[in-house]
């Protein structure tokens with residue numbers, strides 16, 4: 001149920017929407033903003049359901065036939081665009097406007113459009129959107145969601161009721177993972193790697209196959225970097241080629257796995273550096289001991305933090321991931337020698 005999820009994760013948004021529904025003061029346009037991984041789209045679906053629900057009483061029941069059709073995307077007077085798949089064009093916005101200028105298809109008469117990742121709209125599409133927001137026609141509600149509000153036209157923002165979604169903490173993800181049955185140690189590291197439950201599941205499930213190997217490799221690389229369990233940091237680049245990197249035969253899959261592994265490795269380096277700098281003792285005991293023993297190396301950890309951040313960015317931009325890893329190990333090796 002989206003209602004429970006929203007109430008738990010985003011209580012302020014939940015109260016605002018619940019209140020608007022109960023008092024029948026639903027705006028004609030909403031903009032849900034907040035970082036990647038927050039349930040903005042889920043909230044948009046819930047709002048659409050709440051407007052159309054057959055058992056109208058505050059927020060949607062989520063169970064009636066209409067609520068179900070909205071959830072499944074088969075409600076005729078609901079249109080959904082997603083800027084993630086392809087950039088939203090002027091023609092797409094004009095298409096909604098044209099469809100909504102005709103008589104409503106459903107008995108209810110209310111028409112709703114949801115634009116997910118609305119920041120990925122061309123300037124001319126944003127201008128069309130603006131015109132549509134200014135003269136929506138009766139019974140039309142717009143719900144826009146964005147991870148990056150800075151890329152939206154200020155004139156669009158000012159036309160909408162803006163509801164900001166709060167970023168979720170690593171602790172929230174940790175609790176979710178424990179709930180999913182992940183063990184404490186894995187959950188600690190995983191909760192610091194990705195910021196979306198769907199991505200977290202990808203760590204364990206790639207291309208439809210259970211793949212715990214990938215996550216184990218990432219943790220293995222961290223242990224090796226930290227010189228744990230007899231593994232040597234200086235052998236990391238060789239071991240990456242031999243042991244850690246993807247063994248998938250399909251080059252697309254191996255590329256995807258290597259990218260996920262390497263960028264997750266940098267996430268864990270950042271976590272380690274952060275835990276040392278802030279003297280935060282958390283996670284499994286072996287890891288806490290390593291962190292504790294590094295308290296006098298805070299300057300080195302500032303450098304690790306900077307390098308990991310740069311290299312994480314680099315692995316998304318460069319094709320040759322081996323080169324990115326060698327480059328970062330070279331840099332990390334340098335700081336290790338120069339300051340203790």
Ligand SMILES: [Zn+2]
Pocket residue numbers: 053054055060061062063064065066067
């Ligand atoms: Zn309902």
